[in-house]
Amino acid sequence: MSKFDLDVLSLEDLKKLQKQVAKAIASYEARQKAAAFKKVDAIAKELGYSLSDLAEFRAAPKRPASIPKYRHPKNRVQRHRW
Numbered sequence: 830m831s832k833f834d835l836d837v838l839s840l841e842d843l844k845k846l847q848k849q850v851a852k853a854i855a856s857y858e859a860r861q862k863a864a865a866f867k868k869v870d871a872i873a874k875e876l877g878y879s880l881s882d883l884a885e886f887r888a889a890p891k892r893p894a895s896i897p898k899y900r901h902p903k904n905r906v907q908r909h910r911w
Contacts, residue, residue: 835843866880873880
């Protein structure tokens, strides 16, 4: 890893460097996710499944929002707690 003195850079240079670092981080994360996807997809295919089959299996059942049973007598406005 190369070291350089950030104190000698101008504000404009620092902002350019910041943008370059953000792009490099995003690119790295995208490559890591793609590699992980390929590994998981290969394992799923070995077992005879697709990733969408496995995702449906683990999806939590959706429940409808509950209606409040009680209200405060002085404040009758319905407020949700979530």
